[in-house]
Amino acid sequence: MGKKKIVSIEDRIPKLKQARKKKANRRLIFYLSIFFLLIAIIVYLQSPLSHVKTITVTGNQFVSDKEVINQSKLTTKTNIWTINESKIIDVLKKNPSIKSVKIEKQLPWTVDIQLNEYERVGYVSNNGVYYPVLGNGQILTELKQKTANGDAPLLMNFSDKSYLHKMTKELQKLPTSILNIISEIHWKPTDENKYKILLYMNDGYLVDGTIRGFSEKMNVYPSIVSQLNPDNKGIVHIGVGAYFESFDKESQEEVADDETEG
Structure with missing residues (x-):
């Protein structure tokens, strides 16, 4: 029978410390990544990067694009994430020529207003x-x-x-x-x-x-x-x-x- 190798506690301590340090570093990197991601999201939401840049209107024959956009209150200063679709739909449906409305966000900066008018x-x-x-x-x-x-x-x-x-x-x-x-x-x-x-x-x-x-x-x-x-x-x-x-x-x-x- 071979002799069992005996590792002293003094030899194991440096390895345990090194493993613990690596684990702590990974955890720190993970928390820092989450932190910077949250900062990036906040900066994005507060910056012009999240503003609407393009507004398209489709399905309209009797009302102009300009009239629809004015009634929707959407501008290039509107944050695309704060758009209240149901409120815009309710406003646009007050026009007697409009039967139904659908609002679609096309990230990152486009809003499409789809109209269904009465024939x-x-x-x-x-x-x-x-x-x-x-x-x-x-x-x-x-x-x-x-x-x-x-x-x-x-x-x-x-x-x-x-x-x-x-x-x-x-x-x-x-x-x-x-x-x-x-x-x-x-x-x-x-x-x-x-x-x-x-x-x-x-x-x-x-x-x-x-x-x-x-x-x-x-x-x-x-x-x-x-x-x-x-x-x-x-x-x-x-x-x-x-x-x-x-x-x-x-x-x-x-x-x-x-x-x-x-």
């Missing part, structure tokens, strides 16, 4: 000036223009704003393909039916209908017209069932359409 569903005319009308019935009087763009119908004689609102709610449900072929919508209230409307279509037909359930009934307009002779224009009546009345008054025909009946 333009028509125009109203006053003294030869045209104003866009949104799907919530709001008339944008600040956006007056000399002509309608032809991308939405002209809404005529809607003297009662409550009926205008009902009409626009129906129009915003229509697909763009149908909305774009409507030239004019005239409100024609009677004692029996306050919801009565008459449409002038870009394809030469007239449509006699009602505001109630208009979007559902009008969705089948293309299939109704496809059954008619394109050379024989007239009035397409939509309501309980559907029928076509020629302008020459010599022919009137039922139009088969299961979705319109009832």
Whole structure:
């Protein structure tokens, strides 16, 4: 059997001291790193390095970038970490053309304001000036223009704003393909039916209908017209069932359409 090597306590003490010193140094470096990191964060938060440098606005058609940024109160002196997104959203949603708002921070210095506006569903005319009308019935009087763009119908004689609102709610449900072929919508209230409307279509037909359930009934307009002779224009009546009345008054025909009946 070999002899066991005996290490005296005097020999081990220097090694223990050295190990303890290394451990203490590592701990000191760790605490110093945390300290300087905290100092760096504080300096960053208090310096222009944390200020917003770029503000982008997307999704806006009816309100300008400048107007949105002014209403948001964001500036190049705003600390990107102190931005109150919910407060900005509440302020911007007070604009009647804005349906919803989303705020995104793109570090290190950019804030993106994403807008979702109500769609333009028509125009109203006053003294030869045209104003866009949104799907919530709001008339944008600040956006007056000399002509309608032809991308939405002209809404005529809607003297009662409550009926205008009902009409626009129906129009915003229509697909763009149908909305774009409507030239004019005239409100024609009677004692029996306050919801009565008459449409002038870009394809030469007239449509006699009602505001109630208009979007559902009008969705089948293309299939109704496809059954008619394109050379024989007239009035397409939509309501309980559907029928076509020629302008020459010599022919009137039922139009088969299961979705319109009832």
